[in-house]
Amino acid sequence: MEATAGLARMHREALAEALLRHGRSSHALVQILRDVQQSLGWLSRAILEELASALDMSLAHLQGVASFYRFLHLEPVGRYRVLFSDNITDRMLGSETLLAELCRRLGVASGEVRADGRVSVDRCSCTGMGDQGPALLVNHHHVITRLDAERVVQLAALIEADVPVAQWPSTWFEVADNVQRADVLLGAAMAPGAAIAAALARGDAGLVEEIKSSNLRGRGGAGFGTGLKWALCRQAPGEARWVVCNADEGEPGTFKDRVLLSRHAELLLEGMTVAALAVGARKGLVYLRGEYGYLRGPLLATLQRRRDQRLLGAAILGRPGFDFDVDIHVGAGAYVCGEESALIESLEGKRGVPRIRPPFPVERGYLGQPTTVNNVETLCAAAHIALRGAAWWAGIGTPKSTGTKIHSVSGDCARPGVYEYPFGTRIGRILEDCGARDTQAVQVGGPSGVCLSAFEFGRRIGFEDVPTAGAFMVFDRTRDMFEVARNFAHFFAHESCGFCTPCRVGTALVVRRLDKIAAGHGSRHDVDVLFELDKLMHATTHCGLGASACNPLRDTIAKFRPAYERHLTSLHFEPAFDLDAELSIARRLTGRDDAAAHLEDPS
């Protein structure tokens, strides 16, 4: 009786707190669910019913939204929920051995909750700590970097002793910026308001023209012209306009936005305000990936500081001032939410399923209004261009790829970290600078990007040659490129949102084939099937995730075929299972077990 009353009180308090913080708008649903879960551990049917009634929504809707996000749980999870980052670079640093050891010490199987409910241990997609892995997340928002055997022993002991995470050694949660090479974005400091003042002096139309003539192209991957995007947003009819900063950074091996957010938050907000002046927006949103939840506090502090700073007698953020303010929305563990239309769905409190386009977000984005979605690095670059002009920016890099690009360098190299170079820099130069030796391959732009082999290290970073969203993963000659591709295939299958069949089924079929090959049952036929799946998925999937899911396969099969052939048992056909054993039920039912009731041994 007392326990029931206690639970009801906890529910009431958790709901009241979340609703007070986020309001009762349906758009805040993902944020409310995150907060309620934070207080209660998981989202029981009872709490969802109460929330559904408070928000005047159906229970089915709430369950549908919550079930989309990997960091929201409709079943009980451990009070300590440990998630090991499962990028290939974490594996190369020994994450699998450390995970097995932690599970052994805690007496829990990976992917399960211990019987006493104390702890669960599992894997998650890349946490954006490739320069300081292996990494793990505790209860989704505490990131522990540079794991080693000693830390795992201490971690198990702290969990067994039920020590609150807040009392764990603070050095475990330190995230280093690891800036190894700075150029104009990572190097130069900018006085708060300087770019805004320069933008105001140009006027909104002049500002858009300046960004256009700088030829700044989006740093989120697609490389769309930023000036053109802003002009389209500005021209689109609407009652309100929105600036959205895409800080989802989910592409495995990418962590350069993490560094910009932690070191250059002022610059980012300056860029968002410049974008707002250009498109005529009064409100901005930062979509911060859940794994970077630890950056929310410092970002809120920077926002507050800017609300108190003056420029031309007005606050540089908020009202009264330039009448532009920014909110932060924290994601809940879904890579596809980096896709701009899925991101907008998520901002609106829905499942992060990519929208059918057109209409594009610049016409109908957040709440159906014209919205510019820009990557963190793009917005930082725009602030510099507003201040220093298009000609200065266009003088850096190459004619088609102006300015600099920040790379997240990880894997087999002596100095992992972030490196900023002018566009046009040779791959080989980056390898030299980061101390890579005996390099076999580089995965540029993450699993959705390209895999380059040694004969391509003279190629150059740029939209005209090797485009990139920022990841630069190095593999030396000891690495099995088949296993690299298999890790990426698992990533895509894990992150497919399931909305369209070619991707939902295709990514699973790719994983099945690769696992079959890894288990020693592969043949050339399986490799041919992978090629067919690539063609099919590239042509038929609904969004970029499915379209690029086979990129690593295509590249590694073409450039590292021996890595596959080493795993192949037969050059023709090899079944994934024992055909003769599969007939045992038929033999039992018919009572026959003579030689003729068995398949011939092909050997």
Ligand SMILES: Cc1cc2nc3c(=O)[nH]c(=O)nc-3n(C[C@H](O)[C@H](O)[C@H](O)COP(=O)(O)O)c2cc1C
């Ligand atoms: C599956 C998928 C994931 C994406 N993830 C990100 C991301 O994490 N960050 C990002 O800026 N863009 C990401 N994008 C690209 C965005 O859709 C969009 O093009 C970008 O945010 C636009 O900003 P930009 O013009 O500054 O590049 C992703 C695209 C796809 C298809």
Ligand code: SF4
């Ligand atoms: S391609 Fe994949 S991620 Fe994209 S909508 Fe289809 S199922 Fe979802």
